[in-house]
Amino acid sequence: MDLNQTYRMTKQRKIIVDVLKKSNDHPTADLIYQKVRRKLPRISLGTVYRNLEILEQIGMIRKINSDGTRMRFEFSSEEHNHIRCTECGSIEDLKIDCAPPLGNISEESGYEVIGCDQEYYGICPSCQKKSQKIA
Ligand SMILES: [Zn+2]
């Protein structure tokens, strides 16, 4: 593979990264596509997917494998955990650190640990309110 080609920040990739920087709701590829299309009307969903893959490979963005159905993405920032609502599917960042230090994991497993991708799930505050209204 031509490395220059892979690492080149094309206009498309720049716009995709911009869209992700501005969204804090961990959008799906479809949602990203809809937003990117406002700036690049002729871009295809396939191109958006391909660019998302490349951006993820070079570490510019992170892929979140939520509930195994749809991939969600976010702009790469510090390592953090996610909490997902099982009712509406929204994903939020968890500011608290619930994981043991990576050093302990290395000792335990013998692995050189480079990250951790934990997901918590539950019912978000707004869904809790909704179910209270029905009850
Ligand atoms: Zn919810």
Ligand SMILES: [Zn+2]
């Ligand atoms: Zn996040």
